[in-house]
Amino acid sequence: MPPSSTTWTIAEIANEFSVTHRALRHYEQMGLLSPERVGPNGSRRLYDKRDHIRLALILRGRRLGFPLEEIGTIIDMYDDQPGEAGQLRYLLDQIQDRRADLQRRRADIDQSLGELEELEARCHSDLKRLS
Amino acid sequence: MPPSSTTWTIAEIANEFSVTHRALRHYEQMGLLSPERVGPNGSRRLYDKRDHIRLALILRGRRLGFPLEEIGTIIDMYDDQPGEAGQLRYLLDQIQDRRADLQRRRADIDQSLGELEELEARCHSDLKRLS
DNA sequence: GACGATATTGACGTTAACGTAAACGTAAAC
DNA sequence: GTTTACGTTTACGTTAACGTCAATATCGTC
Incomplete structure (x- = not known):
């Protein structure tokens, strides 16, 4: 097991934030998360620091009652710092x-x-x- | 037309709060509102001050993202002042x-x-x- | 008393945010 | 090397909060 300081398996991150695997895959499908894929055939998700941060933002947005789509555009505001x-x-x-x-x-x-x-x-x- | 100071037709109250008739009937069915019935066969809804107040609370709850059921129990806290x-x-x-x-x-x-x-x-x- | 505006009751449709089950691949532990 | 635990995809199911007809009634007005 590599030191899970900066990466998480789906079970780890799901457990930490008390969300289901299904919810994580849903957020991913909505474009809110984009975990790496690991394993020879790329068959396992691996969440990194960025996903970790975004998930925290997603859940806060959800607690505040925002729809996931709006949450997406909001947290993208933080991530895509424009240069123009x-x-x-x-x-x-x-x-x-x-x-x-x-x-x-x-x-x-x-x-x-x-x-x-x-x-x-x-x-x-x-x-x-x-x- | 009786002075609409303390009573409202469905059109009036729907217009004032910018909600649809359908939504009002839905809130009623959920037990959040209980307008009087007027007309010989009791075929029309008539909203009074209490409904007016409750509707305002319902919509505030909705803005805060609460489910209607929870909103119901919340505003009932205000209405049913217990004596025991x-x-x-x-x-x-x-x-x-x-x-x-x-x-x-x-x-x-x-x-x-x-x-x-x-x-x-x-x-x-x-x-x-x-x- | 005819007629447009307003209202009512079904009843089925829709969207969001997942839940849940099935069927299958892979990694870990023994 | 085979259980066992963990993970994946596909796909249909579910709940909340209404939307959207359709068919019918009733009110106000001329």
């Missing part, structure tokens, strides 16, 4: 959109957290009233 | 769970926003380098 001015300006635009979306979501969350606190307060006072 | 101590304590527990979830999500969002800023900075410096 036009593309850079376009990327900056995309960043603004993403930021606006995330800020809206955070506002929704803060709203929800606020209402939860109200409800909690009501509960506590009701409990006191009952004792 | 055991139920109140149970509700307080639920509130903690929900809060933890929302805080995790906010942490994910803040992470993402932070990384976006890094990327933005890189873009800007790359643009300067090119000029």
Whole structure:
């Protein structure tokens, strides 16, 4: 077994992130991951540092409820650092959109957290009233 | 037309929240909404203030990526204020769970926003380098 | 009371994100 | 060198959240 410091088998990475093999192959088919192939006939997947990072981003995106396709375009923003001015300006635009979306979501969350606190307060006072 | 201050037809509420009639009927079937029925044979839906409020909560939940079923149990927490101590304590527990979830999500969002800023900075410096 | 606008109830279709089973290859351990 | 564990492809199944007809009813208006 080579030191698994920078590479992972499918079982290792699936276990680390608690996802199924099927999900990993699905992400690969969607173009979100592209593990190397090893073995004489190239019959086994081998995930490297880049895949590892991308998978973490994929799962965070999923926790936030983003569709996989959108997640793909988002994490590609990080990976494909463009060298041309036009593309850079376009990327900056995309960043603004993403930021606006995330800020809206955070506002929704803060709203929800606020209402939860109200409800909690009501509960506590009701409990006191009952004792 | 009675003053639509506290009641809405399906067209009105659908229009206000930019959802389809179909979606409203779906939410109703999931038990998230329960509009009155009006007309002799009770053949038309009439949404009141409570439905209006619940719909707003439903859509916020949807924006945050929650499944409708979970949204249902969440907004029921607000509506069914229990009067018994055991139920109140149970509700307080639920509130903690929900809060933890929302805080995790906010942490994910803040992470993402932070990384976006890094990327933005890189873009800007790359643009300067090119000029 | 005819007619267009609005609403209702089925019922089947669709998309996303995998689950699951089958059938088979390969590597590891004994 | 054969079990045993791990991995692969193919392909059909599933769930959620509606979309999209089609057929029918009813309301408001002239």
